[in-house]
Amino acid sequence: MHPRAPSLSLPCRGAGLSGTRAAGCHLCDICKEEERGGMLRWLDRLPEAVRAELVAAGRERSFSAGALIYTIEDQPGGIFAIQSGEARQFIGRADGGNLLLRICRPGDSLGQTYITDGAPAPLFAEARTDLVTLFIPATAIARLRRQHVEIEQELALVAAETIRQQWRLIESLAFLSLRERLWRRLQFMRESEKMSDPVKADAEWIELDVTQAELASMLGVSRPALNRELQRMDTAGVVRLGFRKIYVPAGFPL
Numbered sequence: 001m002h003p004r005a006p007s008l009s010l011p012c013r014g015a016g017l018s019g020t021r022a023a024g025c026h027l028c029d030i031c032k033e034e035e036r037g038g039m040l041r042w043l044d045r046l047p048e049a050v051r052a053e054l055v056a057a058g059r060e061r062s063f064s065a066g067a068l069i070y071t072i073e074d075q076p077g078g079i080f081a082i083q084s085g086e087a088r089q090f091i092g093r094a095d096g097g098n099l100l101l102r103i104c105r106p107g108d109s110l111g112q113t114y115i116t117d118g119a120p121a122p123l124f125a126e127a128r129t130d131l132v133t134l135f136i137p138a139t140a141i142a143r144l145r146r147q148h149v150e151i152e153q154e155l156a157l158v159a160a161e162t163i164r165q166q167w168r169l170i171e172s173l174a175f176l177s178l179r180e181r182l183w184r185r186l187q188f189m190r191e192s193e194k195m196s197d198p199v200k201a202d203a204e205w206i207e208l209d210v211t212q213a214e215l216a217s218m219l220g221v222s223r224p225a226l227n228r229e230l231q232r233m234d235t236a237g238v239v240r241l242g243f244r245k246i247y248v249p250a251g252f253p254l
Contacts, residue, residue: 041107042154043081050148057140062132069110069125069133076121078137079111085131090217092124100217101169103128103210105196112158115141173220181219182229186239190248205240205247212246 043051061080063069069087070076080087086105092098101123104110110125115138145151172181189208194201210218216226230246233239240247 041109042112042158043109044107045154046148046150050144050150053144053148054136054141054151055134057144058134058136060132061135063127063130065127065129065131067127067131069127069131070121071124072121074121075118076111076114076125078135078139078141079109079115080125080133080135081109082106083132083134086128087131088124088126088128088214090124090126098124098217099220100214103214112155113162114138116155116159178219178221178225178229182215182226182233185215185218186246186248190250194250203250205249208246208248210246211244215246 043054046054058081060083063085069080072092082104084106086103087108087110088100089102089104089110090098090100110133111121113119113122118138141151145155172184176184186208189210190206193206193208200206212226212230213223216223219226230239230241234241239249
């Protein structure tokens with residue numbers, strides 16, 4: 001059993017290492033994204049009738065855990081709306097190294113960039129677990145975009161938020177220490193877990209659904225470097241480490 005989390009509640013997810021919200025904190029942008037339902041959940045924000053037409057144009061496609069959905073050399077041909085299971089989006093290198101950008105779950109969708117410009121995918125997508133998706137061909141989306149301006153509006157929002165996230169990533173890699181990047185990532189993942197599972201919203205400690213290898217890949221560091229930082233945080237009571245598990249308190253201590 002894990003000890004009671006310190007009774008510190010953060011007014012917003014932009015609270016940083018100092019415990020106060022910094023002016024222009026980019027994590028506050030993440031708060032806004034989550035309040036909108038998540039960047040990749042644009043299908044859920046469409047009017048019911050429009051969404052029904054998109055769903056009717058799709059077909060089920062399944063992938064086994066570890067299977068590539070598409071690579072940076074592929075043209076996905078449409079979007080993959082996740083029905084069950086999880087997927088990873090990452091940038092890969094020829095030597096096998098990669099930078100994990102996002103873990104996608106039911107309600108998220110993949111392939112928006114392709115249906116916007118028709119170019120090959122800018123990153124890899126892989127099934128993290130056995131995965132069931134609703135594949136909606138680009139031809140069907142193009143036809144429905146001409147009929148429903150709401151689709152065009154949502155895709156524009158996805159494109160804008162993608163640009164914002166890439167700038168935040170560049171800023172993070174260029175200017176933040178590993179500890180600051182890790183802190184920011186843990187805050188984001190904590191809130192994502194609370195949103196995806198209402199039971200976790202009232203928990204004192206929240207188990208993050210991520211491995212240390214995945215977390216290291218998200219931060220662009222080696223697993224030993226990440227482990228050293230996590231061990232320091234565990235000793236300080238900021239996080240709790242279990243066997244292949246990472247727990248964070250509902251309110252972050254300093």
